[in-house]
Amino acid sequence: MYLLTNSGEVIVLDENELFFFYKRAYSTHFKSFEEFLSAVLNNGFVIDKKILKYPNYPKRFKLKIEIEKEYSLLGFDNFLKKYSKETKSKRLAINKAVIKDGEYTTIAFLLFKNRYDISSDCYLGIDYLRKREDSFINL
Incomplete structure (x- = not known):
């Protein structure tokens, strides 16, 4: 599963890690984990990079601009x-x-x-x- 951050990084995580992020930072913004999951899967929800406390966890990467351009074209x-x-x-x-x-x-x-x-x-x-x-x- 992938999450886009407001700094342009993409986070790679599984559903357990996603649930952890929901509980830690987004349980007050969404009525349920199901609603949060739907926002992530269907609506391109962007998370705030501030909730990421460790620079190497979870795994993350920057999008390749060349591939994004090709996708647009x-x-x-x-x-x-x-x-x-x-x-x-x-x-x-x-x-x-x-x-x-x-x-x-x-x-x-x-x-x-x-x-x-x-x-x-x-x-x-x-x-x-x-x-x-x-x-x-x-x-």
């Missing part, structure tokens, strides 16, 4: 076509062959921002893409 559909491929099993995956060093995190964030989630198959070395709403079809 191509539009999301063409950006997705460029950085994804269909696997033999007919699933959508990140096309790592076209990604240069240091670009992966920015590409992953832009996919996340457009409601695509990534799941990694560590055994095969494939990062699958799935539209977020498709994760909830059978619930």
Whole structure:
């Protein structure tokens, strides 16, 4: 999961860490964790960098300007076509062959921002893409 800060950094964290940030800094701003989670996943909620007390935790990165420009020029559909491929099993995956060093995190964030989630198959070395709403079809 990714969170954008008001300083332009992107934070990488899991749902437990997100819950910790909610409890520590945002429980008075949102009625529930569910509302906070929805703001993060669906509305591009930006957190205040002041709540980050440690410089190396959680993991964070700056977006690559070149990739952001390319994203703006191509539009999301063409950006997705460029950085994804269909696997033999007919699933959508990140096309790592076209990604240069240091670009992966920015590409992953832009996919996340457009409601695509990534799941990694560590055994095969494939990062699958799935539209977020498709994760909830059978619930």
